[in-house]
Amino acid sequence: MTIIRLDPEDRWSEAVIHNKLIYYTSVPTNLENDAYKQTQSALAEIDKILARANSNKTRILEATLFIANKHDFTAMNQAWDEWVAKGSAPTRCTVQAGLMKKEYLVEIKIIAAVNQ
Amino acid sequence: MTIIRLDPEDRWSEAVIHNKLIYYTSVPTNLENDAYKQTQSALAEIDKILARANSNKTRILEATLFIANKHDFTAMNQAWDEWVAKGSAPTRCTVQAGLMKKEYLVEIKIIAAVNQ
Amino acid sequence: MTIIRLDPEDRWSEAVIHNKLIYYTSVPTNLENDAYKQTQSALAEIDKILARANSNKTRILEATLFIANKHDFTAMNQAWDEWVAKGSAPTRCTVQAGLMKKEYLVEIKIIAAVNQ
Numbered sequence: 001m002t003i004i005r006l007d008p009e010d011r012w013s014e015a016v017i018h019n020k021l022i023y024y025t026s027v028p029t030n031l032e033n034d035a036y037k038q039t040q041s042a043l044a045e046i047d048k049i050l051a052r053a054n055s056n057k058t059r060i061l062e063a064t065l066f067i068a069n070k071h072d073f074t075a076m077n078q079a080w081d082e083w084v085a086k087g088s089a090p091t092r093c094t095v096q097a098g099l100m101k102k103e104y105l106v107e108i109k110i111i112a113a114v115n116q
Numbered sequence: 117m118t119i120i121r122l123d124p125e126d127r128w129s130e131a132v133i134h135n136k137l138i139y140y141t142s143v144p145t146n147l148e149n150d151a152y153k154q155t156q157s158a159l160a161e162i163d164k165i166l167a168r169a170n171s172n173k174t175r176i177l178e179a180t181l182f183i184a185n186k187h188d189f190t191a192m193n194q195a196w197d198e199w200v201a202k203g204s205a206p207t208r209c210t211v212q213a214g215l216m217k218k219e220y221l222v223e224i225k226i227i228a229a230v231n232q
Numbered sequence: 233m234t235i236i237r238l239d240p241e242d243r244w245s246e247a248v249i250h251n252k253l254i255y256y257t258s259v260p261t262n263l264e265n266d267a268y269k270q271t272q273s274a275l276a277e278i279d280k281i282l283a284r285a286n287s288n289k290t291r292i293l294e295a296t297l298f299i300a301n302k303h304d305f306t307a308m309n310q311a312w313d314e315w316v317a318k319g320s321a322p323t324r325c326t327v328q329a330g331l332m333k334k335e336y337l338v339e340i341k342i343i344a345a346v347n348q
Binding site: 019020021059061062063064070073077080081084086087088089090091092093094095096097111113 | 117119121124125126127128129130131132134135139140141180182211213214215216223225
Binding site for chain 1: 251252253291293294295296302305309312313316318319320321322323324325326327328329343345
């Protein structure tokens, strides 16, 4: 069964597709911003990756959200609620954990269904 | 390939079924209690969801356990050991991370096989 | 659909195989060592498990790396970069979280494709 890697770099691949699933971890691209805007950015990156895989946010199965600071939970949720496909939302797990760039406030790991 | 969402709310779905797998994150419902009782509660929620998907705890493939305090590892394991299907246990990963309600002591994320 | 459990113990199974995927969490075996050597050890354990499942590191789909101390990110990456199958790397998510043995500096959770 074929493994398709999107943007494979030496250290990691941006996303990986196998057996009708895509595996992806999204980080924000606007590191100077607050948690609301970082979440918007990370979610926009998810939209882009899913589009490349002929999928979209209505097909996300699970999402694990890591936030650097608990007090950003409300801001993260605000961006999430504005973005999520209501009625087709994934199961979700959110925890506070340390992130690998000091500017990161949020990181979002997903598994989604694709048609490839 | 069909995606079945159990209890879809605006923000998230309680669980999601796709391609013979169920994705679910369980939280305790007895927030006034200790880690032993919270783990029992979270595991009972897993039993309920799996039953709704025509599955059960012998079909769990992986479990990721997040505990708020490292010193609750023993209490969490006690409830786990009393519950787990010995010989049919999932692979397991446990880390300490911050949880999103201050009363939460444990949160359990699973992927299990279903027959749907 | 069959579930194959590698080294099933009462509390957990070392790894679980189902529907062409293997689920596994690796911990280092050389607990007296630094993060570089612990990562080498955890990655060597991944190689061993994948070999038992007729798979190998070119078939890893996603990896979640938990490190106990952010300052070990560089040492962890050094061991990772020396080991990873360049061009066939998984998607990767790394966070700092508390680990369950005080000697643990790194823990690596993977999902990989197998031919079973």
